Structure formats: C-alpha cells, structure tokens
Amino acid sequence: MVAAMSERSCPNCGAALPKLLRHARMVNCEFCGSSVVLEDEVVRKAGEAGEMLDAPELIRLGHATALPGGVFEAFGHVRYDYGRGHWDEYHGSFDGELVWVSVDEGDVVLQRAVAPRAVPKGGRRLFRIGTEITIEGATYTCTEVDNAEAVAFRGQLPEPVAVGDLHLFANFTGYKGAIVSGEIWNEGAAWFEGQWIDPFEVTPL
Amino acid sequence: MRIVIVMVSLAVLGAAGYASWYGIGTVSRDTGASSVRAGSVGAAGVRRVRVK
Amino acid sequence: MTGAVRSIDCTNCGAGLKVLGGGRVTTQVCGYCGAALDANEDYRVLEVFAGMQRPASPFRLGMTGRIQGIEFTIVGTIGKIERYDGRTWSWVDHQLYSPTHGYAWLTVEDGHTLLTRKIRDWPVGPFLTSRMVERAEARPSRGWRRQTFQYYSTSSWKIDFVEGEFTWRPTRGARGVTVSLMCNSGTPQMLAYADNGSEREVEVTRYFPQAAEAFGAEPPMSEGIHALQPYEPKSSSAFYRRWFGGVLAASVVGAVGLSTVGVATTTLWDGPVREMPEALVFEVGDTSRPAVIRLRHNIRNEWSAFGVTLTGPDGTLLAETFRDISYYTGSDWSEGSRSTALGFQPQIAGPHQIALELDEASTPSVADSALRVMVRDGQSRPLWLWMAAGLFGLAFLWSASTKLRHKAARWSGSDWTEEDD
Numbered sequence: 001m002v003a004a005m006s007e008r009s010c011p012n013c014g015a016a017l018p019k020l021l022r023h024a025r026m027v028n029c030e031f032c033g034s035s036v037v038l039e040d041e042v043v044r045k046a047g048e049a050g051e052m053l054d055a056p057e058l059i060r061l062g063h064a065t066a067l068p069g070g071v072f073e074a075f076g077h078v079r080y081d082y083g084r085g086h087w088d089e090y091h092g093s094f095d096g097e098l099v100w101v102s103v104d105e106g107d108v109v110l111q112r113a114v115a116p117r118a119v120p121k122g123g124r125r126l127f128r129i130g131t132e133i134t135i136e137g138a139t140y141t142c143t144e145v146d147n148a149e150a151v152a153f154r155g156q157l158p159e160p161v162a163v164g165d166l167h168l169f170a171n172f173t174g175y176k177g178a179i180v181s182g183e184i185w186n187e188g189a190a191w192f193e194g195q196w197i198d199p200f201e202v203t204p205l
Numbered sequence: 206m207r208i209v210i211v212m213v214s215l216a217v218l219g220a221a222g223y224a225s226w227y228g229i230g231t232v233s234r235d236t237g238a239s240s241v242r243a244g245s246v247g248a249a250g251v252r253r254v255r256v257k
Numbered sequence: 258m259t260g261a262v263r264s265i266d267c268t269n270c271g272a273g274l275k276v277l278g279g280g281r282v283t284t285q286v287c288g289y290c291g292a293a294l295d296a297n298e299d300y301r302v303l304e305v306f307a308g309m310q311r312p313a314s315p316f317r318l319g320m321t322g323r324i325q326g327i328e329f330t331i332v333g334t335i336g337k338i339e340r341y342d343g344r345t346w347s348w349v350d351h352q353l354y355s356p357t358h359g360y361a362w363l364t365v366e367d368g369h370t371l372l373t374r375k376i377r378d379w380p381v382g383p384f385l386t387s388r389m390v391e392r393a394e395a396r397p398s399r400g401w402r403r404q405t406f407q408y409y410s411t412s413s414w415k416i417d418f419v420e421g422e423f424t425w426r427p428t429r430g431a432r433g434v435t436v437s438l439m440c441n442s443g444t445p446q447m448l449a450y451a452d453n454g455s456e457r458e459v460e461v462t463r464y465f466p467q468a469a470e471a472f473g474a475e476p477p478m479s480e481g482i483h484a485l486q487p488y489e490p491k492s493s494s495a496f497y498r499r500w501f502g503g504v505l506a507a508s509v510v511g512a513v514g515l516s517t518v519g520v521a522t523t524t525l526w527d528g529p530v531r532e533m534p535e536a537l538v539f540e541v542g543d544t545s546r547p548a549v550i551r552l553r554h555n556i557r558n559e560w561s562a563f564g565v566t567l568t569g570p571d572g573t574l575l576a577e578t579f580r581d582i583s584y585y586t587g588s589d590w591s592e593g594s595r596s597t598a599l600g601f602q603p604q605i606a607g608p609h610q611i612a613l614e615l616d617e618a619s620t621p622s623v624a625d626s627a628l629r630v631m632v633r634d635g636q637s638r639p640l641w642l643w644m645a646a647g648l649f650g651l652a653f654l655w656s657a658s659t660k661l662r663h664k665a666a667r668w669s670g671s672d673w674t675e676e677d678d
Contacts, residue, residue, distance in 0.1 A: 085280010106359015177377035221645035
C-alpha cells in the first residue's frame with residue numbers, strides 16, 4: 001500500500017524531490033521550501049511550505065512511533081494555527097494502513113476518513129457546539145469549533161493543503177473516547193472518525 | 206527493636222517450656238512439708254458442710 | 258505553545274505575570290490582585306477575587322518536574338475546601354502542563370501528593386452522580402481498563418483560592434461534586450466523576466509520592482494513610498511474620514509433645530472403697546517434677562469425702578488433707594466431677610505411701626461404689642506452652658495482617674454505608 005513512486009525534481013528550483021510514495025499528492029522541496037503538488041504525471045509549484053517553528057513534538061516525521069495497537073510512521077506533517085497556539089496533524093502508515101494522527105497539547109487522536117456514504121449532511125450548519133450527528137448508528141455531540149490556518153507542512157501528503165488556507169474545524173465527542181472531526185475549507189470538506197490515545201502510550205521507537 | 210522482640214519472645218518461649226516441663230502449677234497447695242507443718246492436720250473443721 | 262508571549266502585565270494591577278501554559282489556556286488569574294484575565298481577549302479583566310488566602314503547598318507556579326520522563330510545568334493553583342458535619346477538609350490542586358502531554362493535576366492532600374489525569378475512554382455505564390449514589394442499594398461500581406472500581410466517597414467542594422492559568426474559567430466560590438470510586442486490587446487508583454455544574458469529566462488519580470522530589474519542592478509532612486497509598490511491606494514485617502510463625506510452631510510442638518509423650522500411669526487400686534487397703538504404696542522415680550495422685554469415684558447423685566495422708570520414703574508426712582468428690586446429674590445436666598487430684602513434689606525417690614479414708618459420704622452405700630486410685634510421676638503441664646502459643650499466635654496474626662490492615666485504613670475514609678433492610 002505504501003510504495004515508492006518514480007523520482008521527480010522540483011518545478012521551482014530543479015532540485016531532486018525525495019522518493020515519492022504512491023499515495024502522495026503533495027510534497028515539500030527540502031531545498032527551496034516550495035510546496036509541490038502532483039497532478040497525474042505533472043508536478044506543479046503550489047506555494048511555500050511555510051515555516052515550521054521548533055516546538056516539542058510527540059511524533060516526528062520519518063520516525064516510527066508506538067501507539068496502542070500498532071506502529072505509526074509519519075510521512076507528512078501539517079501544522080494548524082488557531083491564534084494562541086497550534087496543533088499538528090501527521091499523515092502516515094499505522095501498521096500499513098494510511099491514517100492521520102492529530103496532536104493538540106496532549107490530546108492525541110488516531111483518525112481514519114469517514115466512508116463517503118456515512119459523511120453527515122448539513123455542511124457548515126453542523127459546526128456549532130451542541131450539534132448532534134449520527135455516523136453508522138453512533139451519536140456524537142459537537143464539543144469544540146475552531147478556525148485554524150494551515151501554517152506549514154513537511155513531507156508528503158495524500159491531498160494538497162495550501163499554506164495560509166483557513167479551515168473551520170469541529171470536534172464531535174462520542175462514546176468511550178470516540179471522536180469525529182469535521183473540517184471545511186474553501187475547496188472542500190473532510191470528515192474523520194477517531195479514537196483518543198493516551199499521550200503516555202505514545203512512545204518513539 | 207527487632208533484637209528486643211526476639212529476646213522477649215525467646216524468654217517467653219523458654220519460660221513457658223520450663224514451666225510446662227516442670228509441671229509448674231500441678232502441685233496442690235495442701236501438700237508439702239510447709240502445708241503439713243502449718244497445722245492442717247485434723248482439718249475436719251475446715252471442711253465444707255454438704256447440704257445436698 | 259506558540260512561544261511568542263512569555264509574560265504579560267496584569268491588566269488590573271500591572272504586576273508582571275509569566276505565561277507558562279499552552280494555547281488552550283483561556284483564563285489567567287493574577288496571583289497578586291486576584292484578577293481573572295481572559296487569555297483570548299488581550300487579558301481583559303473578567304472579575305477580581307480580592308483577599309484570597311493562598312493555601313499551604315510546597316509547590317509554586319513555574320516549578321517544573323518530570324512525570325514518567327515527561328516534563329510538566331505547574332501553571333495553576335486551586336485551593337478547594339469541603340465542609341460537612343462541622344468538619345472542614347481542604348486540599349490544593351495544581352494544574353500541570355506539558356506541550357506534548359497536555360494537562361494534569363498535582364494534588365496535595367494531608368501532605369500526600371497525588372496525580373490526576375482526565376480520561377477520554379470513560380467506563381461503561383452512565384456518568385455517576387451523587388444522586389445516583391444516594392439512590393443506589395448496592396455499592397456502585399464501574400469497570401475501567403480491566404479493573405473494577407467500587408464507590409468510595411462523594412465530595413461537595415468549593416473553590417477557595419485560584420491563581421495561574423487554566424483551560425477553563427475557575428471562580429472563587431464555585432462549587433462542584435466529585436464522586437470517587439477506588440479499585441480493589443493492584444496499584445491503588447481512583448476514578449472520579451467530577452461535575453462542576455457546567456462540565457463533566459472523568460479523571461483517574463494515583464498516589465504520586467515522588468512529586469516533591471520531581472519538582473524540587475520541600476516534601477510535605479504526610480498525615481495518616483491516604484486512600485491511594487500503596488502498601489509497602491517493610492522488611493521487618495516479613496521477618497516478624499516468620500519469627501512469630503516459628504516460635505508459635507515451636508510452642509505448639511512442645512505443648513503437643515508434652516501432652517502425648519506422657520509417663521505411664523500406675524493404678525494403685527480399682528475396686529469398692531470398702532475393700533481398699535488402709536495404705537497404698539507406690540514408687541516414685543522422678544523427683545525433679547511433681548507427681549499426681551488421681552481419684553476417680555464411680556458415684557452418681559452422691560458425694561464422698563476422703564481423708565488423705567501421704568508419706569514419703571523416709572516417713573516424712575508430705576500431706577495430711579482431704580478430697581471431696583461430688584457428682585450430680587439429671588436428664589440434661591450434670592454438676593461436679595467424679596475425679597479429684599492431689600499433686601505433690603516428691604523430695605526423695607522411693608516408695609511412697611498414701612492412706613485414703615472415706616470420712617463422710619452422702620449415703621453409706623457410697624462405700625460400695627468403685628474407687629480408682631492412679632499415680633504418675635514426672636508430671637508436666639503443657640498449659641503454659643499453650644498460653645505462649647496463644648500469645649505468639651496473636652503476634653503472628655498482627656504481623657501477617659499488615660497488608661490487610663493497610664487496606665482497611667485506606668477504605669476507612671469511604672462514606673458508603675450498607676443499609677440493613
């Protein structure tokens with residue numbers, strides 16, 4: 001599932017891009033800091049990859065991390081800023097399965113995309129505290145709504161994320177630490193189902 | 206502390222062993238030279254009177 | 258977490274305040290003037306808690322320490338009190354923050370330090386409220402991470418002091434209820450259902466005695482045994498258990514040995530009193546220990562009184578006394594005994610002589626009933642060893658029950674009472 005694709009070079013500076021993963025649709029040029037979008041066989045510069053300020057991180061790009069139930073290896077890292085602080089989202093392989101892991105001041109959530117048929121309908125109207133949604137029989141209540149800006153990305157991502165884009169996020173809390181999060185931005189929306197992870201059970205390998 | 210407790214319990218064990226072996230407490234008070242000399246001879250008067 | 262703002266000036270009193278918490282902090286309370294500031298709106302004053310008394314705690318804002326290898330900073334302090342039945346309990350909760358591991362609480366209660374963390378994987382079953390506890394007929398319990406937690410106590414607390422940074426808005430005087438459950442096995446842990454009126458959280462608390470050392474604070478003086486304090490066997494308790502077990506066994510073996518390995522009993526006479534010779538002669542070999550003469554008179558609803566004269570081998574009078582026997586019995590009762598004994602300390606080995614004379618009796622026919630006269634020398638008395646065994650047994654139980662007694666002390670603070678109906 002996670003296999004390397006052909007080698008490419010940066011459309012901005014011509015430097016060789018890292019070996020690309022089959023699922024990658026976006027990569028940052030480590031040489032000039034451009035963010036490069038891969039569309040079919042074409043590479044295109046989409047902007048800058050942003051500045052990733054040093055901050056203590058629970059998960060590091062390219063390093064294996066043990067999570068309850070498996071090992072996670074991050075290929076891509078996006079940072080969202082909400083004004084007073086930021087949180088990190090990591091895309092990578094969890095025992096071979098591609099997942100997102102979000103880390104926000106000790107709140108660690110392993111997220112998988114909600115199946116398209118199960119995505120709740122209602123769009124932006126759902127992004128309000130107290131709203132209840134149902135996904136595959138389980139009920140979740142909206143507990144948090146936040147605007148955040150994608151400020152930086154590193155590595156390879158399965159979808160383009162434009163640095164500077166404003167995203168509206170909402171967290172819906174369900175039973176036994178189950179979390180659904182929705183995210184809306186100019187070009188689209190995404191829904192994830194997640195499971196809360198105790199940060200003390202996240203250990204770098 | 207430990208040595209004190211060990212010594213005390215050994216003393217208790219020793220004393221109980223000694224007293225048990227030598228049958229301390231089995232000698233009746235009305236036996237022995239002293240009891241006889243004390244004048245218990247002809248003690249009939251001391252005897253309780255039965256009513257039953 | 259952004260790292261830009263590291264200190265601010267209190268917008269109420271102007272005091273310089275360090276910003277130690279992360280981006281999720283919403284409220285900062287000035288430790289100088291008690292002003293609650295809105296961290297999301299340029300630290301505007303929300304309200305002022307004047308004249309707060311800082312509770313005693315060895316921990317201060319800004320102290321850092323490692324918990325399971327992760328560095329946490331003390332970013333907030335909350336003093337809580339509970340009044341019930343004329344008594345007051347107070348404790349201090351310190352808000353801890355780590356950029357990677359989030360928020361936790363360090364509690365100082367009766368000098369014991371505890372660590373509390375919020376959990377997201379709530380136990381199965383509804384959120385346990387104090388009302389549910391009041392209505393419960395059996396001690397409520399919940400299962401969490403393969404452990405069973407049983408109801409411990411309900412605490413109705415009030416915030417008395419607040420200082421520092423919080424991810425919520427604490428106010429002095431705010432009330433809350435925490436229902437605590439404790440696990441019965443393994444490392445002691447408490448599961449707390451905390452309800453502050455607007456938010457409900459489930460938290461897990463563990464004993465954290467390393468806190469003072471980890472944060473470089475003066476270790477507080479702890480009082481009593483805390484409910485969460487794990488049992489730590491002292492090396493001496495194992496020693497005492499073995500020692501008292503040993504001396505107990507020794508005294509039991511001795512007592513049983515003395516009771517079973519007896520000296521043979523010699524029967525001097527077994528027949529009607531009337532036919533008994535005037536004097537019975539018996540040999541005493543052991544002069545180190547007492548000898549005992551036993552009379553067994555086979556009477557029923559009668560009494561008899563014997564004059565006893567005991568003479569030593571050299572003619573010394575060893576005893577001149579009497580022995581009564583009386584035995585009365587009905588369909589379901591009996592009184593008295595058919596036996597009596599005379600113990601004496603032989604002075605010289607050799608033939609002793611005992612003269613028994615039936616002085617008085619309830620009826621003349623008593624003289625026809627059978628009397629048995631037995632003697633044994635080298636008499637021991639295992640009773641003393643049995644008494645020592647009893648003493649050592651108690652000491653053994655005490656030393657063997659330290660763990661149980663510790664557990665009982667831990668649960669003694671529970672407010673659950675079983676109803677009798």
